[in-house]
Amino acid sequence: MKIALLSLGLLAATTCSNPFNSGSKAITGMQLDTAKWNAMHEQYKEQALFHRRFKHKDVDSLIQVHQGNKLFQVSQIGKSVQGRAIYELEYGKGDKKVMLWSQMHGDEPTATMALFDIFNFLEGKGDGYDSIRNLLHDKLNLHFIPMLNPDGAERYMRRNAQSIDLNRDARAGQTVEGALLRSRAKAVNPRYGFNLHDQNIYYNVPGTKNPVSISLLAPAFNTERDINDIREGAMQIIVGMNGILQKYIPDAVAKYDDTYTPRGFGDNFQSWDASTVLIESGGLKGDPEKQKIRKLNFIIILNALIQIAEGSYEQYDAKGYEEIPFNASQLHDVMIRGLEFGSDSISLKSDIAIRRGETTVDRDYFIRGRVEDIGDLQESYGYDEVQADGMKFIIGKIAPQPVDSLKNITKEMAYDLLKKGFMGIQVKGLAVGQANSLHNLPIHVFAGNSFATTPVIDLGGTTNFYIGDKAGNLKYAILNGYLIDLSKPLSEIPELKNRVQ
Known part of the structure; x- marks a missing residue:
């Protein structure tokens, strides 16, 4: 026009x-x-x-x-x-x-x-x-x-x-x-x-x-x-x-x-x-x-x-x-198309839609990602999309060694762990007031004894898993509803809005 x-x-x-x-x-x-x-x-x-x-x-x-x-x-x-x-x-x-x-x-x-x-x-x-x-x-x-x-x-x-x-x-x-x-x-x-x-x-x-x-x-x-x-x-x-x-x-x-x-x-x-x-x-x-x-x-x-x-x-x-069209409502934060994520006994290859919810903390906020929909989602779209044909769901792991202080975790360290398959890291001895503090690290930080990554794709469930090839090589991380291309440098990772668990 x-x-x-x-x-x-x-x-x-x-x-x-x-x-x-x-x-x-x-x-x-x-x-x-x-x-x-x-x-x-x-x-x-x-x-x-x-x-x-x-x-x-x-x-x-x-x-x-x-x-x-x-x-x-x-x-x-x-x-x-x-x-x-x-x-x-x-x-x-x-x-x-x-x-x-x-x-x-x-x-x-x-x-x-x-x-x-x-x-x-x-x-x-x-x-x-x-x-x-x-x-x-x-x-x-x-x-x-x-x-x-x-x-x-x-x-x-x-x-x-x-x-x-x-x-x-x-x-x-x-x-x-x-x-x-x-x-x-x-x-x-x-x-x-x-x-x-x-x-x-x-x-x-x-x-x-x-x-x-x-x-x-x-x-x-x-x-x-x-x-x-x-x-x-x-x-x-x-x-x-x-x-x-x-x-x-x-x-x-x-x-x-x-x-x-x-x-x-x-x-x-x-x-x-x-x-x-x-x-x-x-x-x-x-x-x-x-x-x-x-x-x-x-x-x-x-x-x-x-x-x-x-x-x-x-x-x-x-x-x-x-001539101006009416709103449609088919958009999500992340759309994953054709991912294999079935069990050992029953195979499944389908689309996954993810949305992120915000929780306000005074003048800031943190995010919680969730699985919004699963199935044939050809008519749905994502701000970010992954064509996952030939790729599979991979469970994330927890870093084997905890750290003593939140200050010891740099973005570089967190991203390196993420690329190696670790989605969470424990912090010991958090000071009072730090247990729920906000952070922008590309990894989950938790204060308790455990942090649950996503064991299965489930409607309404958490969104912390990897997408990898059939050989198990990690290609993408879905971290709290954010899509992270693991081939990209740290400077190109979106700003994350997370909270210490």
């Missing part, structure tokens, strides 16, 4: 053909090319937010800085169940009212980072982008709620402190936070809404192994999923977003499920006459902290605001929205 390149120039109005429907009206408006977007984000990226597990106090301190700069009208609009402040930042004096809310699920922080990047940009000056700021200030009245669920964010969990999903509380308004968003929607009466989330990283573009990096949706406002002018406006905004995204992540954009959810905020905002766009930040290989996807959020949100201010989004043909 051909996408018109965007160019900044002097930020004058330009005309280009609609890339999604050659029979539609011409697109006019302020445009930026990808190089300008990249430079803009690099300049204004909020450096204090650099990983997913930031806390409310991090956001609070940044909001105080922005309040001191006096560009935004900053208000504490309420408190969470556990008493944490919830803020709204208002910008612009225009007639078009826009509400943007993020992190109503505490473990979905990608767009929150992007909003603070946008705040920094709006406070910029004299950098060649003042015409954008003037446009947004004069045409829009923006209302940002950057962290609606601070209690969930504190523990990096989806729900609030009462274990209620805020995005299923739009109808009842039973929670403090849900009722707050409802009341702000009533007070502001926005014409546009942006509902900002993260989706799991296992969605793929149908028929491909491409992870969905950004999922978009114009939520339905009724069970029939009818399209009125309000919902069509959201679809048109999404067509503009997709045009930019295809420049960055071609064939990695999809639509979220559009089944009507009467309890959901996006669906309700749409029924409250606000053209509402759902943005779901998904997965991108090599971007575990979602910093690249954060940049994409910055770009598509800011560009959408420009197009709303201009009214230029109205010239997109909403049919382009229908």
Whole structure:
């Protein structure tokens, strides 16, 4: 699909053909090319937010800085169940009212980072982008709620402190936070809404192994999923977003499920006459902290605001929205194809799908890999894949000699042991507090008398074994759900997130 390149120039109005429907009206408006977007984000990226597990106090301190700069009208609009402040930042004096809310699920922080990047940009000056700021200030009245669920964010969990999903509380308004968003929607009466989330990283573009990096949706406002002018406006905004995204992540954009959810905020905002766009930040290989996807959020949100201010989004043909495929759910962390792992009496050659689960430890986390599926998995995909025809399952061993201190295990030593068939090593005399400490070593470290490697491939079971040739030569290690090619140097091993057992 051909996408018109965007160019900044002097930020004058330009005309280009609609890339999604050659029979539609011409697109006019302020445009930026990808190089300008990249430079803009690099300049204004909020450096204090650099990983997913930031806390409310991090956001609070940044909001105080922005309040001191006096560009935004900053208000504490309420408190969470556990008493944490919830803020709204208002910008612009225009007639078009826009509400943007993020992190109503505490473990979905990608767009929150992007909003603070946008705040920094709006406070910029004299950098060649003042015409954008003037446009947004004069045409829009923006209302940002950057962290609606601070209690969930504190523990990096989806729900609030009462274990209620805020995005299923739009109808009842039973929670403090849900009722707050409802009341702000009533007070502001926005014409546009942006509902900002993260989706799991296992969605793929149908028929491909491409992870969905950004999922978009114009939520339905009724069970029939009818399209009125309000919902069509959201679809048109999404067509503009997709045009930019295809420049960055071609064939990695999809639509979220559009089944009507009467309890959901996006669906309700749409029924409250606000053209509402759902943005779901998904997965991108090599971007575990979602910093690249954060940049994409910055770009598509800011560009959408420009197009709303201009009214230029109205010239997109909403049919382009229908051309975006829906999410498929066929992706795993590791896919092993055609591995022999049967018993001595019954042979078995099959596919194995592996996924990794995260457990949060304050601002960090560790991983536990598990066997997600076994069988004929031709239609499933992996971020990493192994064609294991002619190879077999090999049980890992424990290093025969324990070590006296965790400090004695270097990455080089651990990798050497791993390549020799040892997946675990005992550490004697661990100091208090070290028994569950986190590490990035390419081997399991345990403090007790034993550590169980994977004796058999079992659904839901552990993922600590080798893949080798028929002669028993080790080719790959599956260590806690990570695929490690044993022919690669240590420098090419992925960063592991393990914990002392």
